[in-house]
Amino acid sequence: MRDPQANEVRLTTFAVASELTFTVALFVLSFYIFSQNFVSGLMISLLGAILPAAGSLGILFVVLFLLVLLDFFYKTRRGRRPLGTEIGWVLFLPSIMGYALMDPLKILNLPFTLSQLQPQVPYMLVVFTAVLLASGDVYFSNTESIHALRARFAARGALRTDLEEAIRKNHVFVCYVVAATLLVALAGGAAATYLSGPLEGLAAIFPFQFVLLPILIVLITAIIIYMYLRSGLAAPAEPGLEKEIAKMKGGN
Amino acid sequence: MFSSNLPRLLWEGLAFILVAMVLLDPIMLYVATVYIIFLIFAIAIGQPRGIHVKRERTEFKATVGDVADVSTHLSVEKGVGIVTIADRLPPFFKLDGEDSDLDINSFGNFRVLWKGTGRLSEDIHYRVELTKRGLYEIGAPVYETIDVAAMKQASIGSDGQTMKITVSSKPVNVKSMRSAYLRSSVPMPLNTLTSIGPRTNDFLEIREYKKGDPYNRINWKATARLSSCRPNASPLLNEYEREGKKTVWIFLDNSAGMRLGTDLDNVFECGVRATSALSRFYLSRGCRVGLSFYRGGTLLPDTGRRQEYRIASALLNADAASQEKAAEKGEPSLSYTTAPGGDPGLARWHYPAETVKGTLRYTVDSNRWHLVGQNPLFMVITMVSMDNIKELLEGIKRLRIYSVANRSQVIVINILGYDLVARGAIEEASAKLINYSAMPAIKALRSTGAYIVPWDARRESNILKKITIAGVTQK
Numbered sequence: 001m002r003d004p005q006a007n008e009v010r011l012t013t014f015a016v017a018s019e020l021t022f023t024v025a026l027f028v029l030s031f032y033i034f035s036q037n038f039v040s041g042l043m044i045s046l047l048g049a050i051l052p053a054a055g056s057l058g059i060l061f062v063v064l065f066l067l068v069l070l071d072f073f074y075k076t077r078r079g080r081r082p083l084g085t086e087i088g089w090v091l092f093l094p095s096i097m098g099y100a101l102m103d104p105l106k107i108l109n110l111p112f113t114l115s116q117l118q119p120q121v122p123y124m125l126v127v128f129t130a131v132l133l134a135s136g137d138v139y140f141s142n143t144e145s146i147h148a149l150r151a152r153f154a155a156r157g158a159l160r161t162d163l164e165e166a167i168r169k170n171h172v173f174v175c176y177v178v179a180a181t182l183l184v185a186l187a188g189g190a191a192a193t194y195l196s197g198p199l200e201g202l203a204a205i206f207p208f209q210f211v212l213l214p215i216l217i218v219l220i221t222a223i224i225i226y227m228y229l230r231s232g233l234a235a236p237a238e239p240g241l242e243k244e245i246a247k248m249k250g251g252n
Numbered sequence: 253m254f255s256s257n258l259p260r261l262l263w264e265g266l267a268f269i270l271v272a273m274v275l276l277d278p279i280m281l282y283v284a285t286v287y288i289i290f291l292i293f294a295i296a297i298g299q300p301r302g303i304h305v306k307r308e309r310t311e312f313k314a315t316v317g318d319v320a321d322v323s324t325h326l327s328v329e330k331g332v333g334i335v336t337i338a339d340r341l342p343p344f345f346k347l348d349g350e351d352s353d354l355d356i357n358s359f360g361n362f363r364v365l366w367k368g369t370g371r372l373s374e375d376i377h378y379r380v381e382l383t384k385r386g387l388y389e390i391g392a393p394v395y396e397t398i399d400v401a402a403m404k405q406a407s408i409g410s411d412g413q414t415m416k417i418t419v420s421s422k423p424v425n426v427k428s429m430r431s432a433y434l435r436s437s438v439p440m441p442l443n444t445l446t447s448i449g450p451r452t453n454d455f456l457e458i459r460e461y462k463k464g465d466p467y468n469r470i471n472w473k474a475t476a477r478l479s480s481c482r483p484n485a486s487p488l489l490n491e492y493e494r495e496g497k498k499t500v501w502i503f504l505d506n507s508a509g510m511r512l513g514t515d516l517d518n519v520f521e522c523g524v525r526a527t528s529a530l531s532r533f534y535l536s537r538g539c540r541v542g543l544s545f546y547r548g549g550t551l552l553p554d555t556g557r558r559q560e561y562r563i564a565s566a567l568l569n570a571d572a573a574s575q576e577k578a579a580e581k582g583e584p585s586l587s588y589t590t591a592p593g594g595d596p597g598l599a600r601w602h603y604p605a606e607t608v609k610g611t612l613r614y615t616v617d618s619n620r621w622h623l624v625g626q627n628p629l630f631m632v633i634t635m636v637s638m639d640n641i642k643e644l645l646e647g648i649k650r651l652r653i654y655s656v657a658n659r660s661q662v663i664v665i666n667i668l669g670y671d672l673v674a675r676g677a678i679e680e681a682s683a684k685l686i687n688y689s690a691m692p693a694i695k696a697l698r699s700t701g702a703y704i705v706p707w708d709a710r711r712e713s714n715i716l717k718k719i720t721i722a723g724v725t726q727k
Contacts, residue, residue: 096277096280097275097277099277099279100275101275101277102275127279130279130283134282134283134287137287138261145257145401145402149398153364156362157360157362158336158362158363158364159362159364162364162365163364165366166334166364167364169366169368170333170400173368173400174400177290177293177294177297177401178290181289181290182286188282188285189282214272214273214284217265217269217285217288218269220292221262221265221291
C-alpha cells in the first residue's frame, strides 16, 4: 500500500522547492535589473541620508530578500499565494517602461523621459526576466488554486493517499505547462529579435508588431473562448446528473 | 463554462496588450504573450472525459452488523486532470475502518485520482458496516472532473448502476434447552376445532367478504343474488373447514412511544427483533403466524417459508411513528413531561385519554373478522407503562371477546425501554424506579389472565430463552 505520509512529504518538498526556486529567481533577477536602473540610483541618493552610500543597495537587497522569504514561508504554510512576483513586478516595471517607443513624458516636455528608465543590462536579459515574471505570475495563480482544491477535497474527506498523489501530479503537470509556455515565449522573443534587423525598414513605415500582433493574439483568444463556449453548450447532459445534483442539493 | 481563474489571467494578458499598444512597448507585448500562450495551453488540454463506471455488485443482502463490500471500476479515456468519484451512502451506514487511523487510508467512498496522459483504470473498494435494518440504495457513483489549470468549471456527472442493499434483522438462533431442571418451555398455541390450519374442501358456511380474504373464494352466484335485494352489500365468500393447525398472532406496537432510545437502538428495534425471532420459531414448528402493527398493516396467518419471507419484508420496512407524523395522521401522540424541578430521567410519556387509532384495541377491532371463532396464541409486543395500560387492558379485553371464550392465551412481552437507554449507575437506578412505578400496570394486566414477560433486551438478547425461563406455561 502507498504510504500517505511519504506522499505528503514528497508533495510538500516538491511544491516548496519549485515555488521557492521560482520566487528567489524572480526576485534576484528583478532586483539586479532594478539595481542597473536610473530609479535605483535615485533611491540610493535618497537613502544616503540614513544609510552608508557604499552598502545601501546591499542592505536594501538583504532587507527585501528576507521580507520575500518570510512572506513566502508564512503564506505557503497557509496555502496562500506569496508576494514574490508582485515585489518582482514593482522592481521590474520601471525598467520595462524604459523600452516604450511612445514617450508621453517627452511629449509633455517634462525634465525626465521614459527612455532614462532603461537599465544598463543586455536587452535579452530584460526580455527573459519579463517572460519569467509573467510565467511566475501564471504559475503562482495556479498553485494557489491547487492548494484551494486540496483543502476542499480534504474537507470532503478524501483519502490522504489519493489526494496527495493527485495534487502532486497536478502540480508537476502545471510546471510542465508553465515551462512550455516559457520556452515558446522565449523562442518568440528570440525570433523577433533575429527578425528585427530585416524588418526594421518595414517597422519604420508601419509598426506592425504593435498593431498586427496584438490583434492576432486577441483574435486567437476570442476564437478559443468561442469554441470552448460552443463545446460546453453542445455537450450532452450526463445521464442521471440532474437527478443526482437535485438529490445533493436537497440533502436527501 | 470558465472558472474564476481564467478571466483573471485573461484580463491581465489583455491589460498588458493594451499598455503595449499605447506605449508601443515590445517587452510588454512579450509579457502579454506569456499569459495568452498559457491560456491556449490550459484550454487546449481537455478536461478528463469518456468516464465509465461499473459496479461489481448491484445487489447485496445482509443482516444488521454485517459489512458490505462495495467495489467499483472506474475508467477514464481522455483528457488530463483530477477525477473524483464518490458514493452517496444512506444514513446509518458506517464506513468500515472509520475509527481506525490506519484503515481509513485504504477505504473510503470518496476518492481523488489523477488522470495523466494515458488511460486511467482504477478499482475502487470500500466497506460499509450496516447498522440498521431496511432497504437501502446507493445511487450511481457521482464523479467530478477538474482540468489541470482549473480554468474551467468542474464537470459533475454520474455513471454506473445503483446498488440495492437489503439489511434484515439479525436472526436469533433457536435452540432446544435440554436441562433436567427446566420444566417450562416456549408456549405453544392450543388446538382448535376447525378454525385454523390449511383449508380443506369441506364446505363450512357462506360469510361476508372481509379485507384480506382471497378473491378466488368469492361465491359470485350468492353475491349476485344478494345484490339484487341489497345492491351495496359486500360480496359473499365460501368458508371451508380447516385442518387443525395452530395459530399465533403477533401484535407489534409501533406507536410513537416505542421510539424511546437512539435511531439505531431503540425499543421498537427490540420489538422487531423479538417479532422476527418469535415468528421464525413458530413457523418452524408448523404454526400459522399472523402479524399486525398497531398503526395499521396486517399479515393474515399463514404457514411456511413464504410467510416467513412476508413477515421479514414487513419488518424490514416497519418503523415506529414519529410524534410529528402521528399528530399529522390523527394518531395518539405522546407528550413528554417532567415534574417541575424533577429529574429529567424520570420524565414520562403520556398518552392522551382518548386514543383510538394506533392502539391495540383499534388493531384488534380492525382484524376482528379474522379472529372470530379462532383460538390463537396472542403475543403483544410493547412497552407497558401506566400511560398505556388503559388501552392495553381494553385491547386484551377485545382479544378475549373475539377469540374462543375462556381459552385464549395472551402473552405480553414488556420491553424494558428505560433499562435499554439507561447509561451509568444513576440512569440505571432511575430506570429501575420507573419500572417499579409500572408495577400496578403489570398487576392489572396479570389480572386479565395475560402472561407478562419483562424483557431487558440489553442484557438478554434471546427473547425465546427469556420466555422459556420466565416459565410462562407454569403459571
